[in-house]
Amino acid sequence: MEGLVALTELAAALPTGQLLPVSEEQVGQYLGEDWEFVYRNSDYLLWGTVVTILLTLTSILLGFLAGFPAGAIEAYGSGYSRAFVRKFGVLLRGTPILVIMIFTYFVLPIEIVLDAAQFGLRSIEYVLGPTPFTVPTDVPDAFIAATIALGFRSAAYQSQIFRGALGSIDEGQMEAARSIGMSRLSAIRHVIVPQAMRRSVPGFQNEFTIVLKDTSIAFAIGLGELLKRSHDLFTQQTTAVLEVILFISLIYFVLTFGTNRTLDYVSNRFAIPGESS
Amino acid sequence: MSVADALGIDVGRLRESTDDLGRVAMVVAGIAFWGWLVTRWLYDWTLGRWGIGPGAGENVLSPAPFEQAAAALEGSVVALGPVRLPVDWLATLVDGVALAIDIAPALATGAWYTVVLTTVAIVLGFFIAVPMAVLRVYGGPFRWIALTYTELIRGTPLLAQLFVLYYTPYLALWLNDASVVGQGFVPDYAFWIAIIGFTINGSAYQAEYIRGALESVDEGQLTAARAIGLSKLEGIRHVVLPQTLRYAIPAWTNELVYLIKYSSLAGFITVPELYYRASRIASSTFEYTPIFTLLALVYLGIVLSATNLMDRVERRYAVPGIGQAEGRQQG
Amino acid sequence: MSDRSKTTDGTVRERGADASESARGTEPLLRIEDVHKSYGDEEVLRGIDLEIDRGDVEVLVGPSGSGKSTLLRCLNRLTEVDSGHIYLGETEVTAPDTDPNAVRQQIGMVFQDINLFAHLTARKNVTLGLRKVRGLSAAEARQRADSELDRVGLADQADSYPAQLSGGQKQRVGIARALAMDPEVMLFDEPTSALDPELSNEVLEVMQGLVAEGMTMVVVTHEMRFARGGASEITFLADGEIVERGPPETLFENPEHERTKQFFESIRHE
Numbered sequence: 001m002e003g004l005v006a007l008t009e010l011a012a013a014l015p016t017g018q019l020l021p022v023s024e025e026q027v028g029q030y031l032g033e034d035w036e037f038v039y040r041n042s043d044y045l046l047w048g049t050v051v052t053i054l055l056t057l058t059s060i061l062l063g064f065l066a067g068f069p070a071g072a073i074e075a076y077g078s079g080y081s082r083a084f085v086r087k088f089g090v091l092l093r094g095t096p097i098l099v100i101m102i103f104t105y106f107v108l109p110i111e112i113v114l115d116a117a118q119f120g121l122r123s124i125e126y127v128l129g130p131t132p133f134t135v136p137t138d139v140p141d142a143f144i145a146a147t148i149a150l151g152f153r154s155a156a157y158q159s160q161i162f163r164g165a166l167g168s169i170d171e172g173q174m175e176a177a178r179s180i181g182m183s184r185l186s187a188i189r190h191v192i193v194p195q196a197m198r199r200s201v202p203g204f205q206n207e208f209t210i211v212l213k214d215t216s217i218a219f220a221i222g223l224g225e226l227l228k229r230s231h232d233l234f235t236q237q238t239t240a241v242l243e244v245i246l247f248i249s250l251i252y253f254v255l256t257f258g259t260n261r262t263l264d265y266v267s268n269r270f271a272i273p274g275e276s277s
Numbered sequence: 278m279s280v281a282d283a284l285g286i287d288v289g290r291l292r293e294s295t296d297d298l299g300r301v302a303m304v305v306a307g308i309a310f311w312g313w314l315v316t317r318w319l320y321d322w323t324l325g326r327w328g329i330g331p332g333a334g335e336n337v338l339s340p341a342p343f344e345q346a347a348a349a350l351e352g353s354v355v356a357l358g359p360v361r362l363p364v365d366w367l368a369t370l371v372d373g374v375a376l377a378i379d380i381a382p383a384l385a386t387g388a389w390y391t392v393v394l395t396t397v398a399i400v401l402g403f404f405i406a407v408p409m410a411v412l413r414v415y416g417g418p419f420r421w422i423a424l425t426y427t428e429l430i431r432g433t434p435l436l437a438q439l440f441v442l443y444y445t446p447y448l449a450l451w452l453n454d455a456s457v458v459g460q461g462f463v464p465d466y467a468f469w470i471a472i473i474g475f476t477i478n479g480s481a482y483q484a485e486y487i488r489g490a491l492e493s494v495d496e497g498q499l500t501a502a503r504a505i506g507l508s509k510l511e512g513i514r515h516v517v518l519p520q521t522l523r524y525a526i527p528a529w530t531n532e533l534v535y536l537i538k539y540s541s542l543a544g545f546i547t548v549p550e551l552y553y554r555a556s557r558i559a560s561s562t563f564e565y566t567p568i569f570t571l572l573a574l575v576y577l578g579i580v581l582s583a584t585n586l587m588d589r590v591e592r593r594y595a596v597p598g599i600g601q602a603e604g605r606q607q608g
Numbered sequence: 609m610s611d612r613s614k615t616t617d618g619t620v621r622e623r624g625a626d627a628s629e630s631a632r633g634t635e636p637l638l639r640i641e642d643v644h645k646s647y648g649d650e651e652v653l654r655g656i657d658l659e660i661d662r663g664d665v666e667v668l669v670g671p672s673g674s675g676k677s678t679l680l681r682c683l684n685r686l687t688e689v690d691s692g693h694i695y696l697g698e699t700e701v702t703a704p705d706t707d708p709n710a711v712r713q714q715i716g717m718v719f720q721d722i723n724l725f726a727h728l729t730a731r732k733n734v735t736l737g738l739r740k741v742r743g744l745s746a747a748e749a750r751q752r753a754d755s756e757l758d759r760v761g762l763a764d765q766a767d768s769y770p771a772q773l774s775g776g777q778k779q780r781v782g783i784a785r786a787l788a789m790d791p792e793v794m795l796f797d798e799p800t801s802a803l804d805p806e807l808s809n810e811v812l813e814v815m816q817g818l819v820a821e822g823m824t825m826v827v828v829t830h831e832m833r834f835a836r837g838g839a840s841e842i843t844f845l846a847d848g849e850i851v852e853r854g855p856p857e858t859l860f861e862n863p864e865h866e867r868t869k870q871f872f873e874s875i876r877h878e
Binding site: 183198 | 684
């Protein structure tokens, strides 16, 4: 989180439009006025990128916090809790994210959640008072609605990832753990889960990039993330559509590429020595 | 000695019969759902156009009696004390039914666009994806072409891709110039742009899934094929691909479901599919809850039918020992 | 090879040949009474009666499907019996109010599939039970684990992960893991069936060492050399029933039943 704060402060410190050691006129001269338009508005777009990144992170986090228990319940639970998780999961996975987002924004009694979120953020701000870090306390409704929508949908998919991983662990591991007297819960915690987490990484990587790209759908509820901002721009100067979209596509591409490599690195760091992936 | 035992109830049997009941309910719901859709579509194209009955896009059933019933219930709510809450919910439900009847024709037309868009895009995408996947696995020095294609398309959001195709003047102009577009049965050019966009997007993802399935077919299969005199291409076609396609069914079903859901984005480039129609109605009547609940149910219906269908396909083409039906995600 | 070890209540228990002469007397350590087990329509155990004394090495043999592995799993309640009773010393294992986790601390099991915890080093495989089940401190657990690994000849592989070990090494770690819990009896479910013949030897050697120390063992195996050399009793099971039971010499040279004879003939030709 500290890196993100540093990054945003850096972005704010940069003078407008001076991203590269070339001037605006030079860009216009060599590449045409549409690219000049993009260059001129690059900081507007880069702030959109920040929103996109933040939205992705909060949604994935929510997805994990809800999805992991859900996956465990589906793998090990029984009765009503399991049935509930399954049905709800089917609902979330079978409905378009666009519809879920509209639903969250317009239908849900969102004031309750908004108030809770505001309260939470304000208390964090209070705690962080003396330190140089800050947390935004004025988060737009659309951001929270989008987080909830993306988060719970991601949870529905993450639960499947974890359920699959938990189920793929050989039955013998559980037997061996129990044969030395471990309770079922203890065995799950110390033997099954550590192995399952490692197996979840590829699916998790996939999910991360999906959420990253689906942040673009928050466009529909007016959130100022990258795609919405690009839409604002190219409807202004319609000859520059291709250039603007190419620029943001590059940003998205860099983000997905970067995320995949980072997660690759993390998974290698924690891999079990000797096992092939 | 559990309660069930004490009462002499066979819990196992009971659960079985509720499962069966659930299954029967699903089948009935499925038949009702598709029955309504198909009847509506056929009516709109034939009888509706010829002037018989209320006309294409108009209600057959009147929502009025339901609206009156709902109003009556709501009116009675004031009088009743403790029963207020459930009666209130019942009133909302009946109101919802009235609304459903009201917007059903519009949704049905939208559903047609959704279904056509999805089916055409995924089939066309398939015919691009298979060569791409083969190129990626067996292509030698040309592998990078397939790699670039899939990485670029999978690395950028679908909505951005649709915007490029829609707003970039060249494609739009070319399509608009074709005089067939927009006349009679042939849909507007936005629809064709959506088809192109979804085909390309879907083909990249399908290529990845098929590639994964290709790689899980043992190398020895191709070796054995070549050993009996088949060329590499023939070996791929007759030995490797049949196995690949079976392995790929679960992932492919996944892609089909994704396409069904993401077809909702076509609404942003003015294709009059399900989401577009629902949101138009919602922004004029402001009845977001019932409309979008209904919308979610329609999408759910299409998605569940699709997974059901693919289940059958998988079982029909299953060969013992190849692929598995377990572990596949729903949606 | 034998040493003193602390049990959780702090008393010291001697291991070694004198264990069988301890104050327990001549009560059998393991008593199996009329055990039945069915899987669906198939009855896999049809009334097994067996008594195993402390220090005995009971070897179960028989054709596949005869119920040997199932019986073994019933002993530590990894599988529940349909009817019948199993007693470990004074405790009835099969009683509904007996805590299976407590029983399993007294019974060690070694699996055909080995089942080492894939994400842990050899040492950690052994310390996991000591720390989480027995509650030992990290230092005590480590010390104990190292001595057990040394006992099976793998002290130098303590930091290796299962994927880096050979089959025989993995199974030896599996034995160390079970021994570390100080069990009263060790169960072996075809411990060498999944291993190459060359790798089986190292495992069988360790098992023979345990026999010499006087460990009570119930072994399901096809390794007739071990049966001949180490067993105090051989039980021949077929179709869920005990056909014959006796010392190795009797069963190998002069079996009573025709069925037993046939079985050992067929083994000889392998």
